Amino acid sequence: MTAALRCEGLQAGYAKGRPCVRDLDLEVRPGEVLALLGPNGAGKTTALLTLAGLLPSLGGTVEVSGTAVKSGHARAASRAGLVLVPDNRELFTTLTVEENLRLAVRARRQWTSERDAILDYFPGLRDRLQVQAGALSGGEQQMLAIGRALAQHPTVLLIDELSMGLAPVIVERLLPVMRQVADTTETAVVLVEQHVHLALEVADTALVLRHGVNVLEGDSRTLSATPELIEQAYLGAHHNGGGSETMAPAESVQ
Template sequence: MSVTETVSTGLAPEAGAPVLELIGVRAAYGPIEVLHGVDLTVRAGQVVALLGPNGGGKSTTVKVAAGLLAPTAGELRYAGRPVAGISAERAAKLGVCTIPEGRGVFANLTVRENLWLATGTGTSRDKVEDAAYTRFPVLGDRRDQLAGSMSGGEQQMLALSRALATDPAVLLLDELSMGLAPMIVAAIYDTVAHLVEEGISVLVAEQFARTVLPIADLAAVMLNGRITAVGAPADIAADLSTAYLGG
């Protein structure tokens, strides 16, 4: 099936198919291979936590899943369908939405203007703003403030609100907790848990395992560009210790 055909069908999975799947994926930056045969599956209604230390390949895996980096080998599938060569734009139209490391808000635009950027999908400005301010009331208080002048936690709330305005089927989160206070991180991940209840599937790459494991259905440990363990969060403690501490 071609990318065009896949885009036209949306992310309604074939019977029993995962919403997102990487099969034997290899990826590189120039001559340097970073992913060495990654297998990863996200099923409908799941939170999958991709865990491991910095430099392990988590962000690269997210980029491949989002269509931001083409794999050099292996296969990326959406809803059971191969999507070789898909662009980030087409992935987004399918409902695959990414919040990159570093939040990615436009610092020189106001909160409202950042939210308006999500109206390209056809949602009205009022609807986008109302949803954001209902979910995160602090954004309503800051609506006319420049995004770059807000706290890191508020910027992350803005990035998440803008992503949700596109009505995604799959949310890809890269280091959501980076630079944030534990209380803010807990609140944001609580919001993520509610999103799953609303039907969104989530892949979250996270260095700090304890922040995401409470809401994860499945955890995968990544080390040196390979998935070294996959299992229920409660079952991979030893693998996490090995990944972070060695031995």
């Protein structure tokens, strides 16, 4: 099976010659969920912005369904099927829920069926269609942001910090929807999330970045059963005698 998303040797950052993410390899097949984990500043958002074409890569390759995606071109990435839900959601706050969704639907003649399919994932939005996006709760705004992304029929859905500003109980309701989306539409999902145990419950695989380097990857169930490996990856598995931290080598857990 051809990978929905494959990147090899990805170098990502904001200044030439100074990558924040180094030599990142990842592969996500259709219908799979990858949890991209790591402490703050690890390079997770930078990696997603680069995959989505909002930042030019500093090296490496990105492919969607076996076809190379041109670096630094958001429209090309979107046409290829890479759709990003950013951590700030970027909704049109003065437009209604329905208007936000309508703008994202590409097949205008299928608007009603497209809208209804999105509302099946997020039934809480059914009674909020005529409410301005800026008046929604944080959880409702996140539902709308994801729904708007799904309206574009992504091959790969990139979600940055789904839980940003949300109560844990809302996150517990939203994350399983990402599993449902992957299972029912064969969309590949790359999920950046700080609620590690919740992310591992819905993901197939996980990858931990630290200081821009992949320090741990493997099957999510295995990693969930060995939380000490996650802790070591977050904190740094090895310390030298002088007390300063040194990086652990990347480790794969199957």
